[in-house]
Amino acid sequence: xTGLAFLIPVALLMGLGGLWAFFWALRSxxxxxxxxxxxxxxxxxxxxx
Amino acid sequence: xxxxxxxxxxxxxxxxxxxxxxHCASCMGKVERGLTALAGVESARxxxxxxxxxxxxxxxxxxxDLVAALERIGFASQPRGADLAPPASAVKPLLAPLAVAGFxxxxxxxxxxxxxxxxxxxxxxxxxxxxxGIGIPAILYAGRVFFASAWGALKxxxxxxxxxxxxxxxxxxxxxxxxxxxxxxxxxxxxxLMLLLFLLAGRVLDAMMRDRARAGVDALLRQxxxxxxxxxxxxALQWLKARDLLPGMVIRIGAGERLAAxxxxxxxxxxxxxxxxxxxxxxxxxxxxxxxxxxxxNLDRPVDVRVTAAGADTTLAEIARxxxxxxxxxxxxxxxxxxASRLYAPAVHTLAAASFVGWMLAGAGVYHALVIAISVLxxxxxxxxxLAVPVAQVVAASALMRGGVMVKDGGAxxxxxxxxxxxxxxxxxxxxxxxMPDGAVLDGLPEDAAQVALALASHSRHxxxxxxxxxxxxxxxxxxxxxxxxxxxxxxxxALWQGQRVxxxxxxxxxASRGMVCVLDIENRPAWLIPFADRLRPDHQRAIGWLxxxxxxxxxxxxxxxxxxxxxxxxxxxxxxxGMTPEGKQQAIAMLRNMGHRVLMVGDGLNDGPALAAxxxxxxxxxxSDVGRxxxxxxxxxxxxxxxxxxxxxxxxxxxxxxQNFALAIGYNALAVPLAIFGFVxxxxxxxxxxxxxxxxxxxSLRLALPARWNQEEAx
Numbered sequence: 053x054t055g056l057a058f059l060i061p062v063a064l065l066m067g068l069g070g071l072w073a074f075f076w077a078l079r080s081x082x083x084x085x086x087x088x089x090x091x092x093x094x095x096x097x098x099x100x101x
Numbered sequence: 102x103x104x105x106x107x108x109x110x111x112x113x114x115x116x117x118x119x120x121x122x123x124h125c126a127s128c129m130g131k132v133e134r135g136l137t138a139l140a141g142v143e144s145a146r147x148x149x150x151x152x153x154x155x156x157x158x159x160x161x162x163x164x165x166d167l168v169a170a171l172e173r174i175g176f177a178s179q180p181r182g183a184d185l186a187p188p189a190s191a192v193k194p195l196l197a198p199l200a201v202a203g204f205x206x207x208x209x210x211x212x213x214x215x216x217x218x219x220x221x222x223x224x225x226x227x228x229x230x231x232x233x234g235i236g237i238p239a240i241l242y243a244g245r246v247f248f249a250s251a252w253g254a255l256k257x258x259x260x261x262x263x264x265x266x267x268x269x270x271x272x273x274x275x276x277x278x279x280x281x282x283x284x285x286x287x288x289x290x291x292x293x294l295m296l297l298l299f300l301l302a303g304r305v306l307d308a309m310m311r312d313r314a315r316a317g318v319d320a321l322l323r324q325x326x327x328x329x330x331x332x333x334x335x336x337a338l339q340w341l342k343a344r345d346l347l348p349g350m351v352i353r354i355g356a357g358e359r360l361a362a363x364x365x366x367x368x369x370x371x372x373x374x375x376x377x378x379x380x381x382x383x384x385x386x387x388x389x390x391x392x393x394x395x396x397x398x399n400l401d402r403p404v405d406v407r408v409t410a411a412g413a414d415t416t417l418a419e420i421a422r423x424x425x426x427x428x429x430x431x432x433x434x435x436x437x438x439x440x441a442s443r444l445y446a447p448a449v450h451t452l453a454a455a456s457f458v459g460w461m462l463a464g465a466g467v468y469h470a471l472v473i474a475i476s477v478l479x480x481x482x483x484x485x486x487x488l489a490v491p492v493a494q495v496v497a498a499s500a501l502m503r504g505g506v507m508v509k510d511g512g513a514x515x516x517x518x519x520x521x522x523x524x525x526x527x528x529x530x531x532x533x534x535x536x537m538p539d540g541a542v543l544d545g546l547p548e549d550a551a552q553v554a555l556a557l558a559s560h561s562r563h564x565x566x567x568x569x570x571x572x573x574x575x576x577x578x579x580x581x582x583x584x585x586x587x588x589x590x591x592x593x594x595x596a597l598w599q600g601q602r603v604x605x606x607x608x609x610x611x612x613a614s615r616g617m618v619c620v621l622d623i624e625n626r627p628a629w630l631i632p633f634a635d636r637l638r639p640d641h642q643r644a645i646g647w648l649x650x651x652x653x654x655x656x657x658x659x660x661x662x663x664x665x666x667x668x669x670x671x672x673x674x675x676x677x678x679x680g681m682t683p684e685g686k687q688q689a690i691a692m693l694r695n696m697g698h699r700v701l702m703v704g705d706g707l708n709d710g711p712a713l714a715a716x717x718x719x720x721x722x723x724x725x726s727d728v729g730r731x732x733x734x735x736x737x738x739x740x741x742x743x744x745x746x747x748x749x750x751x752x753x754x755x756x757x758x759x760x761q762n763f764a765l766a767i768g769y770n771a772l773a774v775p776l777a778i779f780g781f782v783x784x785x786x787x788x789x790x791x792x793x794x795x796x797x798x799x800x801x802s803l804r805l806a807l808p809a810r811w812n813q814e815e816a817x
Contacts, residue, residue: 056224060231064208071204078196088149094126095133 113143113157116164120171120178121152128176135174136167154178163340164328180328191308198243199301205239206294213291229281229288236290240274243297246304262441262487265449266300269293269478276475292479292787299795300487307491307511329354329361332405346411354399354406362411366391366404374398374564384564400563437490437515437759445486453477456778473780480777480787481770485794489762492802497755500806505738506720506748513734517718518752519699523648523745524690524716526704527659527669527677531641533740534705534724536565536617536633538572546621546629552581554621554631557594557605560586565619565633566594566605593619601625635665637672638742645673647746651753653701658686660708686712703745705729720745758805762798769794 077083123132129147132154136145141159148155156167164180171178212228220228247270251263270293277288328342329352338353343361346352351367354360372384375397384400387393393406453474460470494511501508508514525531546554555573558566559580583596583603593606601624608620608630617633638644648655657677659666670677681689686702690712693700702709702716705725713719713732721733730736737744773790776782 063211064235067204067208071200074200075197078193078200083193083196085148085150088129088147091126091129091149095130096127 113159115155115157116167116180117153117155118164118167118171118178118180119153120147120176122176123147123149123152123154131174132171132176136170139167139170165330165340192305195246195301195305195308198246199298199305201239202243202294202298202301205235205243206291206298208235209291209294225286226281226284229285232288232290233278233281236294237274237278240270240290240293240297243294243301244270246301247297260447262445265445265478265481266296268450269475270297272471272475273479276471289475289479292791295791296479299791303487303491306488306495309495343411346408348408348410350408352406352408353403355403356399356401358399360393360395360397360399360406362406362408363392363394364406364408364410366393367407369402369404371399371401371404372563374400437756441486441763449478449481452481452774452778459778460780469780473778476780476782476787477774477777480773480782480790485766485769485791485798486763488795488798488802489766490759492799493755493758493762493805496802496805497751497758501748501751504744504747504751505741506744506751507736507738508748509734509736513718514752514755516699517701517720517734517749518756520701520718520749521653522693522698523653523655523701523703524658524686524693524712525655525675526706526709527657527661527666528635529705529724530703530709530722531657531669531673531742532635532637534635534722536568537636538565538569539632539634540572542629542631543572543576548578549581550621550623550626550629551576551578553583553598553603553623554605556580556583556598557586557596557603557621560588560594560596561605565617568633569605569619569631598623637669638740640741640743641673644742644745645675647743648749651746651749653746653749658689658704658712660686660706683708683711687715690715701749704733720748755805758802761801765797765801766794 082089120132123129129149133145133147136142136154136156139158139162141162143157143159145154145156147153158167168178168180209232212232216225216228244267247263247266250261251267254261254264273289273293277290277293279285280288328340329346331339331341331346332351332353333339341350346362352360352362352364356371366387366389368389370386370388372386373393374384375394392409395411456477457470457474460473461467465473491511494508494514497514498508498511528534543551551573555570555578558569558573560566560583581598583598586594586596588594593604595602595604595606597603602622603624604620604622606620606622608618619631619633621629621631645655655675657666657670657673657675658681659669659677659679660681660683661679663679666677666679678689686704686709690700690702694717699717702712702719703721704713704719705722706729709721709729710732713721713729718735719733720735720737721729723730723736723738725733725736735748737748769790773782773787776786
């Protein structure tokens with residue numbers, strides 16, 4: 053039972069952390085341009101190395 | 102120092118340009134780098150899904166500067182008009198509820214599993230309290246979508262699928278709270294949350310498919326110029342947005358620009374591409390005093406135009422209104438999911454109420470009877486039913502998109518599956534809509550003559566010249582070296598080649614009346630006539646044959662008159678009606694509809710707009726005018742007409758899968774409901790049954806993505 057008292061809050065906090073991260077991503081526009089995000093990694097930077 | 106020179110930092114502006122030509126990482130890089138290199142540009146950020154770029158820049162730069170900068174690096178772009186801001190995404194407001202439902206569902210399920218595996222006493226109570234603590238806020242938050250829709254329906258005295266969902270969710274939550282308070286053995290937070298999770302997943306899929314298709318189509322839109330260079334009396338030039346143009350103003354239209362308003366030509370002579378308005382690709386010549394319309398493309402040289410009508414008064418806007426009126430009946434179409442729910446909702450309510458009454462009569466207590474009524478409501482809640490339509494449509498739309506057909510919304514798939522008559526426009530639809538030089542004549546040209554022709558044609562923006570350049574380049578011809586090239590708008594291109602006079606010009610006299618022809622002159626040699634014609638799309642025979650196999654009769658409705666329609670009718674073997682006005686096409690469709698036919702309209706031009714809106718379903722080629730693409734339910738890419746039967750066959754396959762899905766979902770209910778009514782359903786059983794039926798429906802829908810018969814070319 054003492055294990056539960058420790059593990060349940062941990063599980064909930066981790067879940068809430070994930071939920072918060074998702075909301076942050078949603079609000080900061082990470083889902084605005086999914087195609088672009090996929091392609092952006094292939095852009096070659098020509099600026100200073 | 103810098104601060105002293107610039108006491109006030111110039112306020113940066115943001116301009117959004119639509120760049121339809123971007124489709125890969127290197128395009129994104131080019132556009133962003135090219136714009137950032139421009140003096141006065143602070144930053145440029147591409148949104149590839151929307152094919153747009155947002156530019157933050159100083160006030161010195163104006164829209165035309167940015168468009169010109171993009172043009173230099175090889176991208177056509179248009180400023181995005183405020184009226185064409187992309188519609189708000191339907192997915193985004195659903196993502197947060199979906200995430201909340203998913204989070205809460207996982208955690209509550211974790212607790213429920215330990216209860217099912219035998220946790221008792223204080224532990225069970227603790228877990229129920231925890232479940233309530235997570236579940237109640239999550240249910241209220243994630244369920245808002247359904248509560249709002251159900252309330253909207255109830256307020257107007259109607260009922261929809263969301264009404265039994267809302268009642269079931271709220272009652273189950275209430276009873277679970279009661280169970281928790283009274284140290285009961287079971288609570289239904291897990292089942293309720295899972296229900297919301299599955300239903301939201303269905304909604305998200307449905308919205309996603311609409312968004313995705315629309316993003317592609319929106320990117321292609323917007324052909325009419327959004328502004329014009331206004332010439333004031335003292336000769337000053339100023340760029341004004343289309344909505345700020347007033348009758349009486351004089352605007353200067355450069356070669357290659359589109360008119361932003363209706364007007365009369367003040368000076369000079371030029372040729373215009375009216376394809377946006379008429380679908381007819383052959384350019385027409387306009388002289389001083391002629392009336393011009395918004396949307397026409399100036400081909401030859403800069404001209405001044407006095408505005409006679411702007412904004413909502415233009416011919417373009419009038420046709421748009423005609424289309425809006427024509428599209429009214431389409432909103433009256435009831436989607437299959439809504440039709441099902443009309444039957445479904447009352448049935449569920451009746452069943453739940455009947456089991457409550459039945460158990461009361463049988464002598465059970467109010468509490469017991471209520472528990473059973475709720476489990477009936479929950480178990481019949483249309484999880485699988487809610488997924489049945491959207492999943493199938495999303496999968497089919499992706500498969501069709503890979504085959505070059507873009508689907509604008511799921512309702513269109515349902516409507517096109519039922520059509521039995523197809524009406525096709527001629528120019529730009531059955532044909533490619535652009536002039537092509539006669540291949541036999543080009544093959545007959547001596548090599549040096551072909552080289553001269555290519556060199557001359559490359560100096561002109563005229564559509565015939567461009568087509569000639571394209572055709573000769575494909576044949577591997579290299580351009581000859583020319584000197585003293587003169588492009589005389591409306592006449593042709595003249596030059597010197599190895600000391601001889603050469604010209605590519607329009608024919609004079611008798612030859613001029615023979616349709617689209619151009620003449621290649623080389624000094625001391627006979628002149629060559631190069632005829633141009635609008636060719637039929639490749640595969641038109643097979644496409645029409647496939648349509649016939651699908652039981653669809655096709656017919657041509659053309660705005661053209663005369664021989665070209667007859668030729669097309671002979672070549673395709675279809676019945677044709679010529680000289681149809683936009684209203685005439687619309688009436689023809691209305692007549693067929695009144696006779697009980699379901700009509701598919703295929704067209705491209707602005708003149709097809711009302712007909713596209715009036716038909717049961719409509720398809721436009723990707724080369725169509727923006728109005729055509731906007732009015733159509735489907736847009737097909739590429740030249741092949743096979744996209745037409747493929748869309749119909751795909752839609753029919755989708756409807757078959759949708760019907761199977763309904764059968765599966767209802768079959769599940771037929772099994773589970775009696776169990777629920779007789780009180781044998783535990784929360785565990787409900788949870789398992791619900792997920793299983795949803796997964797089966799998803800699996801069945803995924804079959805549409807397999808390379809099925811409808812997705813390949815016609816077998817026969």
